[in-house]
Amino acid sequence: MREALEQLLLPAECLVCRALFSFPTSRRVVCDICRHRWRPVQPPWCRRCGQPEPHFGPCRLCADWPAALQAARSAVWLDASARAAVHALKYGGLPRIAEDLAEAMVRLEVPGREAACLVPIPLGRARERHRGYNQSERLARALGRRWGRPVVPLLIRTRETKTQTALTPAARLANVAGAFQLRIGDCGLRIHGEHVESAIRNPKSAIVLVDDVFTTGATLAEAARALERAGADTVLAVTFGRAVVPDFT
Numbered sequence: 527m528r529e530a531l532e533q534l535l536l537p538a539e540c541l542v543c544r545a546l547f548s549f550p551t552s553r554r555v556v557c558d559i560c561r562h563r564w565r566p567v568q569p570p571w572c573r574r575c576g577q578p579e580p581h582f583g584p585c586r587l588c589a590d591w592p593a594a595l596q597a598a599r600s601a602v603w604l605d606a607s608a609r610a611a612v613h614a615l616k617y618g619g620l621p622r623i624a625e626d627l628a629e630a631m632v633r634l635e636v637p638g639r640e641a642a643c644l645v646p647i648p649l650g651r652a653r654e655r656h657r658g659y660n661q662s663e664r665l666a667r668a669l670g671r672r673w674g675r676p677v678v679p680l681l682i683r684t685r686e687t688k689t690q691t692a693l694t695p696a697a698r699l700a701n702v703a704g705a706f707q708l709r710i711g712d713c714g715l716r717i718h719g720e721h722v723e724s725a726i727r728n729p730k731s732a733i734v735l736v737d738d739v740f741t742t743g744a745t746l747a748e749a750a751r752a753l754e755r756a757g758a759d760t761v762l763a764v765t766f767g768r769a770v771v772p773d774f775t
């Protein structure tokens with residue numbers, strides 16, 4: 527019912543370039559021309575965090591990540607067109623755009639995804655109540671349908687945090703420190719019929735964190751720490767967009 531209502535409220539024009547949609551593409555909120563402008567993130571990159579490789583020495587972006595967080599990949603660079611799509615998802619009241627973003631993420635190569643569950647980065651209660659939905663969960667469910675993998679909200683946010691947009695890398699780390707924890711054991715969550723406690727410790731199953739944008743990786747790393755404390759051995763991460771990271775040199 528909710529998705530049917532959202533369909534009725536979809537705009538008749540591309541939210542990026544304002545071109546009118548033809549009837550066959552009326553379910554889209556981003557036109558093909560704008561989608562083709564999204565620049566894929568491509569190698570060479572750090573094999574762990576997916577960031578373009580540094581000119582000298584090891585990658586410093588993921589040096590302090592928890593051991594369980596083994597790989598992170600993003601679909602496109604956060605240029606103007608991709609940024610407009612993300613803003614529409616987060617602030618424009620258009621959760622249906624998650625389908626367009628997930629379509630761009632389908633070909634992301636993450637090891638072990640065929641046996642993984644997708645875990646969205648949770649919002650704080652106040653922010654989710656104000657927005658009406660969690661954009662990361664919408665993105666995870668759209669991607670899960672395409673990958674044929676379950677979506678399980680394993681994490682909760684323990685406190686409200688500031689938006690990360692204008693924060694420095696150090697401030698981002700401090701902002702999300704200790705902000706996530708595993709849902710309590712009696713929450714009834716199951717993965718392939720198993721309780722969360724046993725599934726999270728299954729060495730054959732990876733957990734794939736899903737978020738909209740990767741900037742410094744602070745949020746994903748902190749979420750992975752919470753999963754690692756709960757016993758997870760293999761955590762991966764995927765996002766739609768990747769922002770240009772400030773110079774760490």
